[in-house]
Amino acid sequence: MLSFAAVGVLAYAADLALFTVLRGPGGLETLTAKTLSFAAGCTVAYLGNALGTYRDARPRGARPVLVFLAVNVAGALVQLLCLAVSHYGLGLTSQRADTVSAAGVGMALATLLRFWGTRTLVFNNENRVGSWTG
Structure with missing residues (x-):
């Protein structure tokens, strides 16, 4: 899990x-810049996990990359959902509340989802050379 977290920090840094x-x-326009930076962060995360965290797994073809991208998009949606609930649903509209909901609570939940999805759906046990704890 520490390796996954380290890769996540590098991917986040690349994105930011x-x-x-x-x-x-x-x-560049905000959404264009964010789309490009998100793609770069996903690339760093995939390569870091493929070459580091899950180096014993041998996924092949485009499917693992597409599933990895889907898992990361799902994580991004979790963060946006946390922000939307806090900001629009609960009326907590301060900069601090937005930061806590998106970058705190949202990031924590999204990280759990990404860890589970990456380990289970992309670099799964069937592809792993070593044990489940790898």
Whole structure:
């Protein structure tokens, strides 16, 4: 789990750094910049997990990559849902409340979903050379 977390931190850093550059000096529109940075973060996460965390698994073809992307999009939706519930449903509209709901609660829940999905659906036991604890 620590390896998964380390890869996640690197992917998050890549996403954030690229978004900042594309949105700031790059001058791209917000959603375009976020889409590109999300894709870069997913790429870093996939490669980090494939070459590090789950290096004993041998997924082949496009399916694992597509499932990995779907799991990460689902995680992003969890974060957005937490933000929407807090901001619009509960009326907690301060910057602090938005940060806690999206980057705190949402990120924690999304990370659990991503860990489960990545381990179970992408780099699953059938593809693993070692034991389940790998």
